[in-house]
Amino acid sequence: xxxxxxxxxxxxxxxxxxxxxxxxxxxxxxxxxxxxxxxxxxxxxxxxxx
Numbered sequence: 001x002x003x004x005x006x007x008x009x010x011x012x013x014x015x016x017x018x019x020x021x022x023x024x025x026x027x028x029x030x031x032x033x034x035x036x037x038x039x040x041x042x043x044x045x046x047x048x049x050x
Contacts, residue, residue, distance in 0.1 A: 010028065
């Protein structure tokens with residue numbers, strides 16, 4: 001099983017008070033860009049066998 005997790009946009013630990021990658025009001029990624037990234041990742045993995 002592959003879990004595609006693209007919830008942080010910078011190479012650092014997430015989930016502190018200053019990471020800026022909130023689900024709503026993300027400081028670094030436009031929601032449409034985030035959706036395109038998730039779509040690309042899942043489409044490229046869906047043909048892989050488990």
